[in-house]
Each structure stands twice: as C-alpha cells, then as structure tokens.
Amino acid sequence: MPLGFIDNGRPPSPFPPEWASSWGQDQYGVWAALQIEGVEQVLRWVWPGIFLMGSPDDESERNDDEILHEVVISHGFWLADTACTQELWGKVMGDNLSGFMGDDQLPVDSVSWSDCQDFLRTVTDKFNGPKLQLPTESQWEYGCRAGTQKPFSFGDNITIAQVNYNGHFPYKDGAKVEMRWRSVAVKELPCNQWGLYQMHGNVMEWCADWYGEYPEGAKVDPEGSDSGEFRILRGGGWVGNGRFARSASRYRARPDDRSGNYGFRFSLV
Structure with a gap:
C-alpha cells in the first residue's frame, strides 16, 4: 500500500466537533479550538494515513530501537497544536509544577506521566470536557513527521531558529x-507542515505507550507493549542534543519520574 493519506470516501470527522468553541481551515488543514475556563487550546485534525515509523539504517546517530516499519493510522484524530501551556495547566489543576516560569505561554514542565493522567481526568470529570488522552507513540511520530521522511520535519538538519535544543551538540x-x-x-x-508547533525540542512529550521493541512488519494503529517499567517520551527537549530531536528518536522514563525537560500535548480521538 502506498504511503500517504487514506481516502475512504467518508467524512473524516464530524466538522465542527461538538466540543469546539470555534473551528476553521487554513494552509495547514482543519483546526478546532477547545476552551477550558477561558483558556483556548487549538487542536489540529490529523488525517488517517500510512507512514514509515522509525529510521533507516543509514540515518546518522540513530539508535538500534528505531527499526523502520510501516504503520497504518486507520482513524483520524485531533492533536493539540502545542504542548500544554502553564496557563492551561494552572486553570485545570490549580497549581504549577514547572521549573521555568514568568510567561504563562511556556509549556508546563517537570510533570510525570502520572501527573498528565491526572490532568486529563480532571478535564473530563471536573470541567465536563471531552475525553482527552496522550497520543500513542505512533500517532506522535506521524504528527511530528507531517508527511516527511527525513530526520526532521524541517529536513536533513535543524537550526536553533527552528528548534530549542542543545546547540553545543548539533x-x-x-x-x-x-x-x-x-x-x-x-x-x-515555527510549526511543521501540519501546523504543529515544537514537536522537535523545547520539552520532551509523554506518549501513552509503555516502552518496548518495535514489532516486525507492518502494523495498524500500534499501541506499544502491554506492560513495562518505562513510558515513552518524544521530541528531545531544550537540553537534548540534536540527535534526540529527530522524528524517530525514542526516550523512556518511569511513569512517576519528573524532569525540567518533561511536558506533554494531548490528543482527542
């Protein structure tokens, strides 16, 4: 099956979604805004499609756990166009765990995977919002690549003007x-070709999956291992070397681990 979007001839999503305070379409695609306690978070509609997850053997500075394989994303989903901000976190949780402060548009940092689950549940239970979740690792990489297959959505390399990373180690x-x-x-x-900001660098982003080896062969909507010790983080973060900001780079930590480099963005299926 060729790589690219899946066109099944049916409406991709109920536009506008019931939860949207506003919605529209621009050069990057369809967007919808979710409003919680006066804070607006834009989400981007990510079309179903097929892509190569992982990295080829000749990609520089790759890791052995990035085995290249075909993945089918069979259903479209909504993905927040940014990492969760400190403003939104504060409105939902009533606190701020972040190490970096001074601007409510900074991403929330120093949050664990378990903290993220508390946030997602609170949006639904306390604020009667839609059921949010962390993206799966495959959804995250699909959104990060935005139709590209090079090490970065920006191409073969990155600059400090594009990505917040450790420029001492390009x-x-x-x-x-x-x-x-x-x-x-x-x-x-800058955002990528699908209107998603800072999938490379800034903060590492928790994914839903347990860490595990990639399966052999093509897979449809993979959700990672059934159990494990570590959860997946993606994106490299502000402190990470250039190689860790690659689309295929994988990182892992225990669900209750916190770091000034850990944040998240949420999805909605």
Missing part, C-alpha cells in the same frame, strides 16, 4: 551554537 555536520538553557513559549518557533 546533529551530524550542523554548526555549534549557543543553547537557550530553558524552555520557550509554545509558539515562539
């Missing part, structure tokens, strides 16, 4: 540059 033959030593506002740097 990817491949990239130039060494200063690093910011902190997170930046969630829309301070």
Whole structure:
C-alpha cells in the first residue's frame, strides 16, 4: 500500500466537533479550538494515513530501537497544536509544577506521566470536557513527521531558529551554537507542515505507550507493549542534543519520574 493519506470516501470527522468553541481551515488543514475556563487550546485534525515509523539504517546517530516499519493510522484524530501551556495547566489543576516560569505561554514542565493522567481526568470529570488522552507513540511520530521522511520535519538538519535544543551538540555536520538553557513559549518557533508547533525540542512529550521493541512488519494503529517499567517520551527537549530531536528518536522514563525537560500535548480521538 502506498504511503500517504487514506481516502475512504467518508467524512473524516464530524466538522465542527461538538466540543469546539470555534473551528476553521487554513494552509495547514482543519483546526478546532477547545476552551477550558477561558483558556483556548487549538487542536489540529490529523488525517488517517500510512507512514514509515522509525529510521533507516543509514540515518546518522540513530539508535538500534528505531527499526523502520510501516504503520497504518486507520482513524483520524485531533492533536493539540502545542504542548500544554502553564496557563492551561494552572486553570485545570490549580497549581504549577514547572521549573521555568514568568510567561504563562511556556509549556508546563517537570510533570510525570502520572501527573498528565491526572490532568486529563480532571478535564473530563471536573470541567465536563471531552475525553482527552496522550497520543500513542505512533500517532506522535506521524504528527511530528507531517508527511516527511527525513530526520526532521524541517529536513536533513535543524537550526536553533527552528528548534530549542542543545546547540553545543548539533546533529551530524550542523554548526555549534549557543543553547537557550530553558524552555520557550509554545509558539515562539515555527510549526511543521501540519501546523504543529515544537514537536522537535523545547520539552520532551509523554506518549501513552509503555516502552518496548518495535514489532516486525507492518502494523495498524500500534499501541506499544502491554506492560513495562518505562513510558515513552518524544521530541528531545531544550537540553537534548540534536540527535534526540529527530522524528524517530525514542526516550523512556518511569511513569512517576519528573524532569525540567518533561511536558506533554494531548490528543482527542
């Protein structure tokens, strides 16, 4: 089956979704806004499709657990266009665990996978919102790649103007540059081709899956291992070397681990 979007001839999603305070379409695709306690979070509609997950053997600085395989995303889903902000976290949870503060548009940081689950449940239970969830690892990489197959959605390499990462350790033959030593506002740097901001760098983002080896062969809507010790994080973060910001790069931590580099974005199926 060729790579690309799946066209099954049916409406992709009930536009506008019931939860949307506003919605529309622009050069990146369809968007809808979810409003919680006066804070608006835009989500992007991600069409179903087929892509190559992982990295080819000749990708520089790859890890052995990035085995290239075909993945079918059989159903479209909504994905937040940014990592969860401190403003939104504060409205929902009534606190702020972040190490970096001073701007409510900074991503929330220092949150564990378990903290994220508390946030998602609270949106539904306390604020009568839609049932939010963390994206699966395959959904995350599909959104990060945004139809590309190079190491980054921006191409073969990245610059500090595109990605908030540790410029002291660039990817491949990239130039060494200063690093910011902190997170930046969630829309301070460019979005990818699907309108998703900072899938590379800034904060690492928790995914739903337990960490495990990739299965052999093509898979439909994989959800990772049934159990494990570690949950998946993606994106590299502000402190990570250039190689960790690659679309295929995988990281793992215990569900209750917190770090100034850990954040999240949510999805809605």
